[in-house]
Structure formats: structure tokens, C-alpha cells
Amino acid sequence: xxxxxxxxxxxxxxxxxxxxxxxxxxxxxxxxxxxxxxxxxxxxxxxxxxxxxxxxxxxxxxxxxxxxxxxxxxxxxxxxxxxxxxxxxxxxxxxxxxxxxxxxxxxxxxxxxxxxxxxxxxxxxxxxxxx
Amino acid sequence: xxxxxxxxxxxxxxxxxxxxxxxxxxxxxxxxxxxxxxxxxxxxxxxxxxxxxxxxxxxxxxxxxxxxxxxxxxxxxxxxxxxxxxxxxxxxxxxxxxxxxxxxxxxxxxxxxxxxxxxxxxxxxxxxxxxxxxxxxxxxxxxxxxxxxxxxxxxxxxxxxxxxxxxxxxxxxxxxxxxxxxxxxxxxxxxxxxxxxxxxxxxxxxxxxxxxxxxxxxxxxxxxxxxxxxxxxxxxxx
Numbered sequence: 017x018x019x020x021x022x023x024x025x026x027x028x029x030x031x032x033x034x035x036x037x038x039x040x041x042x043x044x045x046x047x048x049x050x051x052x053x054x055x056x057x058x059x060x061x062x063x064x065x066x067x068x069x070x071x072x073x074x075x076x077x078x079x080x081x082x083x084x085x086x087x088x089x090x091x092x093x094x095x096x097x098x099x100x101x102x103x104x105x106x107x108x109x110x111x112x113x114x115x116x117x118x119x120x121x122x123x124x125x126x127x128x129x130x131x132x133x134x135x136x137x138x139x140x141x142x143x144x145x146x147x
Numbered sequence: 148x149x150x151x152x153x154x155x156x157x158x159x160x161x162x163x164x165x166x167x168x169x170x171x172x173x174x175x176x177x178x179x180x181x182x183x184x185x186x187x188x189x190x191x192x193x194x195x196x197x198x199x200x201x202x203x204x205x206x207x208x209x210x211x212x213x214x215x216x217x218x219x220x221x222x223x224x225x226x227x228x229x230x231x232x233x234x235x236x237x238x239x240x241x242x243x244x245x246x247x248x249x250x251x252x253x254x255x256x257x258x259x260x261x262x263x264x265x266x267x268x269x270x271x272x273x274x275x276x277x278x279x280x281x282x283x284x285x286x287x288x289x290x291x292x293x294x295x296x297x298x299x300x301x302x303x304x305x306x307x308x309x310x311x312x313x314x315x316x317x318x319x320x321x322x323x324x325x326x327x328x329x330x331x332x333x334x335x336x337x338x339x340x341x342x343x344x345x346x347x348x349x350x351x352x353x354x355x356x357x358x359x360x361x362x363x364x365x366x367x368x369x370x371x372x373x374x375x376x377x378x379x380x381x382x383x384x385x
Binding site: 021042046049053056057073075077078089095101110113114 | 169170172173190191192193195196199200203204210213214217218220221223224225226227228229230231232233234235236237239245247248249251252253255256259260263264265267268269271272273274277278281284285287288289290293294301303304306307308310311312313314315316319320323324327329330331333334335337338339341342343345346348349350352353359363365366367370371374375
């Protein structure tokens with residue numbers, strides 16, 4: 017477990033350094049993710065322990081956003097003066113983005129023959145469908 | 148024997164209290180979420196934030212004091228983002244096969260996010276600073292803050308709008324995707340990751356690993372797309 021954490025932190029650090037050094041628009045952790053992916057592709061196999069460690073981190077991914085989310089208390093003032101444009105822009109834009117991306121990706125990744133009917137008959141009741 | 152004040156001072160200055168508070172609030176949020184059949188509207192991040200903010204409000208604790216403890220949780224966001232490489236590696240063949248579809252969908256999603264946020268905010272008389280702080284909302288926090296700062300928005304406001312967008316996407320995304328019959332797992336994941344970054348990805352992972360991998364990929368690609376497109380769009384229109 018310690019080996020796996022060290023490996024992840026090394027990629028993270030390398031990513032941060034790359035981002036800062038070249039002044040890139042991508043943040044350190046995203047570049048670190050690319051480094052780790054390249055390393056795995058180069059090795060051609062995935063260590064079970066690494067998979068377990070990653071799953072433990074990712075299973076609790078939501079928790080990690082709580083401290084930043086609590087920062088909402090610093091901005092109650094502006095949020096209350098501009099609440100209407102902010103709320104509408106957040107909700108409207110988020111829904112539009114999800115629809116455009118989802119529909120386009122589903123349509124583009126279908127084999128050409130199937131493209132005419134966009135609605136597959138996959139059941140919406142299956143537990144997976146409410147992702 | 149120490150007085151209550153001494154104990155209170157200790158609790159308020161030790162990182163232990165606020166770290167524990169964060170975990171307890173999140174456990175409570177997760178418990179409610181599971182009891183409610185994992186309904187997306189019962190987002191555990193939102194519930195935990197409400198609990199913590201109320202707790203801090205009633206005890207008169209400042210955000211800076213809270214963050215002293217909570218930063219240990221916050222720090223793990225970096226390593227967790229790096230760890231997204233693992234599900235991505237496991238889905239690599241599928242990602243490679245649909246590379247073209249992924250790129251087109253993410254660029255379209257990024258443009259939609261920027262243009263709709265700016266248009267709606269503008270039409271409803273949002274101030275310029277608000278518009279600039281809202282525009283990068285679909286991108287992962289550090290990138291969004293960077294873009295906002297570069298164009299003259301408020302990075303700390305952007306950070307919070309990013310989190311709110313994530314919660315909003317995790318709550319409404321699954322419902323929208325069901326309504327418009329997007330059932331394909333990669334498409335659902337990609338949409339969640341593009342519109343609502345890590346929080347959407349977290350939601351995707353809880354339900355399906357394939358969707359989670361595509362959502363993770365979308366975080367990185369959308370960050371790049373938006374960092375390039377947003378300054379261009381802003382300079383064209385304003």
C-alpha cells in the first residue's frame with residue numbers, strides 16, 4: 017500500500033512541477049494522471065495493489081470536495097446580490113452541457129447503421145441506468 | 148482539571164476537531180443518500196456542506212480555522228485525480244476506439260458550458276465579475292480558478308461556483324440523461340465529467356466503473372478545452 021501511495025504522490029509531484037515549470041493551463045494533478053497512465057501503458061500491466069489503492073481513493077472522491085464546498089460561507093454576500101443570474105446560469109448551463117455532451121457522444125459512438133434510431137430499448141429501470 | 152474554556156480553545160485550534168467534523172458530516176450525508184436509495188437529489192456533498200456550514204455558524208468558527216483541519220482531506224484531491232489513471236488504463240482500449248467521438252463531444256460540451264453560462268448570466272444582468280467567475284464553472288477547481296483570475300474574475304468565488312456546479316450536475320445530470328434516453332455508459336460518464344468535473348465523476352463511479360473512467364477522462368480534456376476556448380470567446384464577445 018505504501019509503495020502505491022508513493023507512486024501516486026511521485027506522479028502528482030512530477031505533474032505539479034511540469035505544470036509550474038512550463039506554465040501550462042492544465043493543473044498538476046491532471047498532468048500527473050497522464051504520467052501515471054503512460055507509466056501503466058508502458059509497463060503493460062496493472063498491479064492489483066495499485067488498483068485497490070486507487071479504488072479506495074476514488075470510492076470516497078465526493079468526501080474530498082467537502083472542505084472546498086464549505087467555502088460557500090465566504091461568499092454569501094455576492095451570492096445573495098447576484099443570486100438570480102448565478103443560479104440560472106449554473107443550472108441552465110449545466111443541464112445544457114450534460115445534454116449536448118451525452119447525446120453527441122452516444123450518437124457518434126454508435127455504428128453508422130444504427131444512427132437513424134437514437135433511442136435504444138435498454139431498460140431505464142435497471143439499477144445502472146440511474147447513474 | 149481544565150475549564151470548559153480551555154477545552155473549547157483546544158478543540159477550536161486543533162485540526163482534529165474540524166477533520167472529524169468533516170468526516171462525520173460526510174458519513175451523515177452518505178447515510179441519508181443510501182437511505183434514500185442513492186437518489187441523485189440527495190447528494191452527499193451537498194448534505195455534508197450544509198451540516199458543516201451550520202455547525203461552524205452556530206459555534207462562530209471562521210472558515211480559515213475550519214480549513215486548518217479540513218485541509219488534510221482537501222489535499223487528497225490531488226492524489227485522487229492522479230489515481231483516475233487506473234480506471235482510464237482499464238478502459239484504455241474502449242477510449243482509444245472512440246477517441247474521435249470523445250474529442251468532438253467534449254469540445255462541444257465545453258463550448259456549450261461557456262456560451263450558455265455567459266448568455267444566461269448576461270441576460271439576467273449579472274455583473275461582469277460574476278459573469279467571469281461563472282464562465283469556467285464546469286472545469287476542475289484549480290484550472291477554473293486560474294482562468295477566472297487570468298480574465299479578471301474572483302478566483303475564490305469561482306472555486307465555490309465550481310463546487311455548486313458539481314453538486315448541481317451530480318443531482319440533475321442522471322435525471323436529464325434518463326429523460327433524453329442516453330443509456331450508453333461511456334456517454335453518460337463523459338457528459339457528467341464534462342459538465343460537473345470531479346463531483347459528477349464521483350457520482351458516476353458510485354454507479355458504474357466504465358462511466359467513471361470516461362468521466363475522469365472528461366475532467367482532464369474539458370480542462371484543456373476550456374482553458375483554450377474561454378479566453379477566446381470572452382475576447383470576441385465582451
